[in-house]
Amino acid sequence: MLNHLESERIAHKHSVSHSAYTAFKRLIHTIIMATAVALAVGLFLMYQQYQTHWVDVQTAQPGTSISNQYSKILQPALVAQDTVQLARLITIALEEPAVISLSVFNAQGVYIAPLPRVDSVVALARERDVAxxxxxEKILDDNGKVIGYLNVNIDTEVVLSSPLTLRQQLWLIISAVIVLALIVGVYITRGFYKFRPWIIRVFQS
Structure with a gap:
């Protein structure tokens, strides 16, 4: 009789221990899944912000440099109001692969050159896969007075061609790291299942 009661007590203890282990395992799995979902959403939002910021940074410097350079080159012709010379200089500037179009305006914002008037950035965006x-850029005279404005439209695809090549190499490295992490994860999982009986015994003791 006593042996029977003792057996029932031990069986009940083992049942409670196993239930505790099962509940603990489910809790861990739930926490891991919730963390994975939160990380996935966070990474997606961060990637969207990074993508926009990266394009802005990569295109801002070349565009600013080109517009600043040509505002100084065009300044003498604008001071002399020589539209022929302005058109000639703009034609030379358009030989730059990254430059789609240049437009010159006077200090009041009235379009001057080149003629015929170039398409707006909205129209150009419709013609291209990447806007x-x-x-x-302000065009200043020798006294620092604003005498006009220069609008430069830059081909984003041309500007980003070299950075995108480097970025593809970065993605290749990241992909290799992910594959390596998956391989390591598989072996860690196998190790966990090998030690699983020992873990169960620890919880049941």
């Missing part, structure tokens, strides 16, 4: 970036 061009637009940069406006």
């Amino acid at each position: 061009p970036s637009s940069h406006v």
Whole structure:
């Protein structure tokens, strides 16, 4: 009789221990899944912000540099109001692969050159898979007075061609790291299941 009661007590103890282990395992799995979902959503949002910021940074510097350079080159012709020379200089500037179009305006914002008037950035964006970036630079005389404005539309695809190549190499490295992490994860999982009986015994003791 006593042996029977003792057996029932031990069986009940083992049942409670196993139930505790099962509940603990489910809790861990739930926490891991919730963390994974939260990380996935967070990474997606961060990637979206990074993508926008990366494009802005990569296109801002070349566009600013080009518009600043040509505002100084065009300044003498604008001071002399020589539209022929302005058109000639703009034609030379358009030989730059990254430059789609240049537009010159006077101090009041009235369009001057080149003629015929170039398409707006909105029209240019419709013609391309990637919208061009637009940069406006003041044209100053020798006294620092604003005598006009230069609008430069930059081909985003041309500007990003080299950075995108480097970025593809970065993604290749990241992919290799992910594959390596998966392989390590598989072996860690196998190790966990090998030690699983020992873990169960620890919880049951």
